Amino acid sequence: MAGSLAGFLVLVLAVSICEAASILQPISDSHRSAALELFAPTDGSFGSLEETYEALRTFEILGIKKKPDITTGSCQSVSETLGLSSSTTEDLFNALKVNSILTCNVDEEIFQGVASRLKAVVNDASSLLDFYYSIGSLVLIKDQTSKVDALLGDADGIFRSIKALSQSDGRWRYSSNNPESSTYAAGLALEALAGVVSLASSDLDQSLIVTLKNDIVKLFDSIENYDDGSFYFDEKLVDAREHQGPLSTTSSVVQGLTAFASVTSGSINLPGDKILGLAKFFLGIGIPGNPKDFFNQVNSLAILESNRVSVPLILSLPATVLSWTKKDQLKVKVNTVLGSSAPPLTVKLVRAFISGSKDSSVIKGLKLKFDPENAVHFLDVLPKSVDVGSYQFVFEIVLDDSVDKKVYATGGQTQVPIFVTGVVKIDNVEIAIVDSDLGSIEAQKKLDLAGENSVSLSANHLQKLRLSFQLTTPLGSIFKPHQAFLKLRHETKVEHIFVVGNSGKQFEIILDFLGLVEKFFYLSGRYDIQFTVGDAVMENSFLQDVGYVELDLPEAPEKAPRPPLQPVDPYSRYGPKAEITHIFRAPEKRPPKELSLAFLGLTLLPFIGFLIGLLRIGVNLKSFPTSALPATFAVLFHLGIAAVLLLYVLFWLKLDLFTTLKALGFLGVFLMFVGHRILSHLASTSSKLKSA
């Protein structure tokens, strides 16, 4: 019984954990260990420079110290890629990105060569990807060495030619001859344009930047959202070749937006809740299973953490299940997306209400205290108005410093489901057998659910069984559990479950056996009683065998329904089947070998007699032709017969009928020919002899 109770509690806990999973948590150590698993180099290097960059950047963002050492191999590959004149702009871009983290020892001359090549590409470029890779590479060169001139002379012109690919809804085309517009491309374009701004040798035309800011606002009009307040971008067009998922699309836009915001002065007019929504989207993914998604998530969060538009703050709860018995404190943490500490702020518990009834608040306007040591906002004691049950707590983050309000996005109010658990008192548990007509109590037992119970009752079909109890919460109010069941199980394992209802304070069930005889299939005998009371917020949920009742029911009439067949034990149904033993035909009894050999000799005996006879009488070879030609035919005739007999022996031993018949056909013709010749020769000689 203890086992089943423990199992039930585990179930209750699991339910609570599932509920709590909807609350976002900032990046934590589980991300770090997942990163080390996802980005594991094979043979001392990652597949490509792009993957190397993604791994290195992820390790850098997450602050992983114990990363695999791939510096030597990667630097070699960077130098090779930069030195080759056949490298594409994408290769150069990836190599420079790796170099931005590893700072390999690359010659200034190589940078110079690459920079001039890239400038030529920028000036001739027509597709967005060419712009993106070459401008991105030039920005990286500018950051990595101060001696190489990476600045663009005609920045205005390049800006305009990239801008020419934009669409009216803020999205971008990949090239001028491709009419499809894409959100992912918009992100790339914004990043490229940010690069152009930072590479411009002279100040850009400000009107261009203003238009672009408007484009960004338009792009954010197409943002999509989930119910939980997370925002994301998705490609409208589902094209198999260039299709990007919501994660990479959103990541691309975030990169482009933040890159652009960091190189321009003045603010971009974007609502903070959208930025917070983007952060929620990235955090809501959890831990992605593939390196690319993982990088996109972590990189975007890192960018959001330090962006100039607004930095999202995430409110999280270490525990959403609070126990009355343990006097748990309500704790709230506020962090940035990567888990670093937030600026000075106050967390307010705006209100709390019971799940499902929004109108009745149990708490209103409470300020949480701050514990600077653990960076936790907490509530000492739960207010007396909070009883066991499930609640929705609404929090609000209020920044202390008004300057911070422009930098951080707190997203207004956050609603969090909270479970308050406690021990529910069970009183006056009584089980009784009552006479139907008189209403007099035949037998009554009080149950003490804290200990073992073994009630033994007996009843007939004219009596009733009554079970009653009361449930009260720690605060003294009536508690209505999710489950209150009474189960009767017959010896034949036929079970009947009854739901115990309540009228006011009292929970009661009366089983009138007269009305139940049919349902009980007229099965008399011993019924075990099992009593269950359970709820997610009830710490002392239980499932107890309380004893048995001996029922004496009338005989079943002819047409009474039969009790259902009990389900077959799943092991016997799905377990291994009995082994099949194959019966082969028993071999025939063979005679002893000696007997068979004896009879073989016996069959050979007449042949030996024949040979002896030949020796005795002598062979008559008078008719054997003497002249050469007929003698040859005679010999061939005998050889032919021997050959046919030999063929028959072969037929018996190994040949099949078709081969035999083919060979026999040839041999037969031969035998006919020589036989005819020798026999006609013999006939002619004998007729000559006769006539002579």
Added chain:
Amino acid sequence: MTCLGACTFFVLILLSEVVYMAIVGSFPFNAFLSGVLSCTGTAVLAVCLRIQVNKENKEFKDLPPERAFADFVLCNLVLHLVIMNFLG
């Protein structure tokens, strides 16, 4: 004379096979049948040859003995082809 002798030998072999079968049973039955029929068939063919080549038998006086022998050889070959096929 030789034909009759041959006939006797075949009948003797046949008898020994039948005795063998009586002792150990008829398995494999097709082998037993082949042996018996081979003996019977050959004996019958030998008897036929003897009838045909007998000079005192006037019924076949126009038939040369060489022709009778050729028939005997051919029939034997055909008989034994069937026997071998039936033997398994």
